[in-house]
Amino acid sequence: MSHRELHCDVCEGVTLFEAPPCVDGHGTDCPELxxxxxxxxxxxxxxxxRVTRLGDRQRPQRTRRHAA
Known part of the structure; x- marks a missing residue:
């Protein structure tokens, strides 16, 4: 079992948490504590x-408005 110290809202303080035996195959990285x-x-x-960055070619072109 994996042990971590985290804040418990019920205990209102930092306490020791442990991961129970994981049936999903996570092992010590199980998200349940x-x-x-x-x-x-x-x-x-x-x-x-996923963060993507648009290059200059892929950016949408803005339309320019001209006064009449």
């Missing part, structure tokens, strides 16, 4: 996003 003091469960959510 349980407070060893009160038993509150926490899920650590991570996500990845």
């Amino acid at each position: 349980i407070c060893t003091n009160c038993g509150a469960a926490v899920v650590l959510a991570t996500f990845a996003s």
Whole structure:
């Protein structure tokens, strides 16, 4: 089991959390953690996003307005 110190909202302080045996195959990197003091469960959510940068050729062209 993996152990981490995190803030527990129920205990209102920093306590030791541990990952229970993971049935999803995450091993020690399981996002599910349980407070060893009160038993509150926490899920650590991570996500990845793709950031793209448009080059000069791909940027939309702005239309220029001229006075009549």
